[in-house]
Amino acid sequence: MIEFRCLRCRKCCQNLFRETPYGLNGLALFSNEIQLFSQKEIYPFHGIGKSPDDEKFKISVYQLGVKNYPHLNDNGCTIYSKRPLACKSYPFEPFRIAPDGEIQLTFDVECTGILELQGRNPSEFADGKISAPVELRYCLILLEKVAKIQQEEELKWSFDLQTKKWKQDKIIKIK
Ligand code: SF4
DSSP, X not given: OEEOOOOOOOHHHHOOOEXXXXXXXXXXXXXXXXXXXXXGGEEEEEEESSOTTSTTOEEXXXXXXXXXXXXXXXXXXXXXXXXXXXXXXXXXXXXXXXXXXXXXXXXXXXXXHHHHHHHHOHHHHHTTOEEOHHHHHHHHHHHHHHHHHHHSOSOEEEEETTTTEEEEOOOOBOO
């Protein structure tokens, strides 16, 4: 077992945008986290309902529409203890969708700490034996929240920051 260690390089805070199966997306935020940011930077991320125009349409997850994390100064994150769940669990991600539609726990290979592990011990790394008690604990909380949303049986939609349009999701199963 090798241990993940954040190297405090801040690379992850300097490019929050990702190309995902939904298009271009920013930092995922739950409704209790959007007040941490300027409201003009908040966009919907996922929604549930017949159509985004339907009056019963419900936004289940939001996203930050800026590339650079706004609460960063020379000393680091100014809201560190209150930072969003997606920051707390990074570089581990429960949102990656496998071709068969299942959600998996995975990690961002762009993270400097992950790259260091790859260089240091490729054989152990290949087995996926990474210890990261803090990040993985938050990752599981994140997964639980996502699982609750996915249980809703209505159509799911995702918002692409590039086109500023909603797209209908494919069906996602959680085992
Ligand atoms: S990119 Fe990885 S190592 Fe660098 S600050 Fe982010 S989590 Fe830490």
